[in-house]
Amino acid sequence: MPNAPQDQIAPLLTPEGxxxxxxxxxYREDASFELNSALRKAGHSPELVSAVLTQSRLRTRAEAKFGEFASQMLFTQAGLEQATRLNVAARHAQRFAExxxxxxxxxxxxxxADSLALASLDLTVTAVEQDETTAACAxxxxxxxxxxxxVHADAxxxxxxxxxxxxxxxxxxxxSTSGTTRIWDPEAFSPPLSFVESLAESGMAVGVKMGPGMPHESVPQGCExxxxxxxxxxxxVALWFNAVRRADVRRSALVLGPNGAAELASAADFGAGPAAPVGPVAGYLYEPDGAVIRAGLVADVAQELGGHLVDEHIAYICAPALADTPFARAYKVLDVMPYNVKALKAWVKQEGIxxxxxxxxxxxxxxxxxxKQLLPGGRNAGKKGAGKTATLVLTRIGEDRVAIVVEPVATGT
Structure with missing residues (x-):
């Protein structure tokens, strides 16, 4: 049975730990066994060695979210899974400051994470956490x-x-002892969405982080x-109420990448806004960013690109010209074939893919x-500089299933 979170943190809150x-x-997984043995031989207790190695592994994983700050922080497995990336937390904090x-x-x-970002902007922060071990880490x-x-208390x-x-x-x-399990019902969250709405009704500036799969019908009225x-x-998806809500924005997609940030926003409610035309697969195929899709802004991107959807229910866009956009990945359309496994297998063989x-x-x-069905051996087997690479996009157009042969296009965003 895995150690409880407190058993992995308490030994660290000592000078020795x-x-x-x-x-x-x-942390290196391939060296962890030898390091475990060496630390025990040095006289450290098994409990401390386990806690130190667990924390070292979590710190290494946390670098993706916290960068260099991770090496001075404490983490729990569940806490790290839900923790906000530091660059996103900084944008949350900026809302309150502005x-x-x-x-x-x-x-x-x-x-x-968010408290750290808020405090770094010189805001006074009262950080409340119900779980004692997590509160100790914070x-x-x-x-x-x-x-x-x-403050260790009920939020x-x-x-x-x-x-x-x-x-x-x-x-x-x-x-639980078998790991962590995601909850989907907003009223089962801790605290529940209804509590968030009650705070917003008081007129206070309120922001809340929710899972990106939140359905549009669950998004409260009166928020961004x-x-x-x-x-x-x-x-x-972050919901913003009152002073931290932008009056002219109902929904938006914020895309953060290696070249900076870009945002697409709309004042229209869900289900409103522009309607994109539907047309053939030709020219360039664009795959919208997931945030664009979640925010219901695919038609807005199609409009910006001068393009159309390949099917009114599918988030793929085609346009005659190549455009540099942070909101979608571009591919050049090479061929369009009916989806047929036997024909695709023959195509793979003929092309030497x-x-x-x-x-x-x-x-x-x-x-x-x-x-597995298409490639010899059932898996990618090509080496760098050998063989041939291809990209297939599988989708449907109306009632027809199609396989689109495309070539990824490098863009500046």
């Missing part, structure tokens, strides 16, 4: 900021006197919904299974 953790280099908010309660602060993580205070029961802004990141996972993607991965990238939308085909 903290010094030992600080002495380790970057709205003139001075004291923010971070209700359900988790490991303290306390350590926020030590550099005297303007941040961690729904903390007095908000003197506080003019609230940020919430409700717990959307439950932890912003879907965020980081390097193509849709990480959240050894590496096949398969994308799909609007069809139940599993790319991994189809690749």
């Amino acid at each position: 903290w010094d030992l953790l600080a002495s380790l280099g970057p 709205a003139g908010v001075s004291h923010v309660a971070d209700l359900g602060c988790g490991l303290g 306390t350590v993580n926020l030590i550099p900021f005297p303007n941040a205070t961690v 729904t029961a903390v007095p908000l006197d003197g506080i003019d802004g609230v940020w919430l990141d409700p717990a959307r996972r439950v932890t 919904a912003q879907w965020v993607s980081v390097n193509g991965d849709v990480t959240e 050894t590496v096949l990238d398969i994308k799909k939308r609007g069809t139940a085909v599993t790319p991994e299974e189809l690749r």
Whole structure:
């Protein structure tokens, strides 16, 4: 049975534990067994060695979200899975700062990522966390900021006197001995969405992070919904109320990538806005970013590109010309074929294809299974500089299933 989270944190909150953790280099899975043995031979207890190695592994994983800050922070497995990336947390904090908010309660602060970002903008932060172990981690993580205070309490029961802004990141996972499980019902979150709405009704500046799969019908009226993607991965939808809501935005897609940030926004409610025409597969195929799709802004992108949808229910766009856009990935259309496994297998053989990238939308085909059927040996076998690489896009147009041969196009965004 895995150790409970508190068993993995408590040994670190001692001079011996903290010094030992600080002495380790970057975590390497292939060297963990030998390191475990060496630390035990050096006289450290099995409990401390386990806690230190677990934390070292989590710190290494956390670098993707926290960069260089990860090496000085404490993490739990569940907390890291839900923690906001630091570059996204900085944008949350900026909202409150630009709205003139001075004291923010971070209700359900988790490991303290958003509190860290808020405190770094000199805002006063009251970080509230119900789980004792997670609260201990947040306390350590926020030590550099005297303007941040961690409170171990139920987020729904903390007095908000003197506080003019609230940020919430409700717990959307439950932890058991077998790991963590995602919760889908917003009323089962901790705290629930109804609690968030009650805070907003008081007129306070309120922001809340929700899972990116939140259906449009669940988004409350009177708020702005912003879907965020980081390097193509849709990480959240943030709901903004009152002073931190932009009056002219109902929904938006914020795309963060290696070349910076780009946002597409609409004042129209869900289901409104422009309608894109439908046309043939030709010219260039565009695959919209996931945040664009979640925000219901595919037609807006099609309009910007001077293009059309290939099917009114499928988020693929075609346009006659190549355009540089941060909101979609571009491919040059080379061929369009009916979806037929036997014909596709013959095509793969005829073209000498050894590496096949398969994308799909609007069809139940599993790319991994189809690749096994099409390629000799059932898997990508090409080496760099050898064989031939191809990209297939599987989708449907009306009632017809099609396979589109495309070539990825490098763009500047």
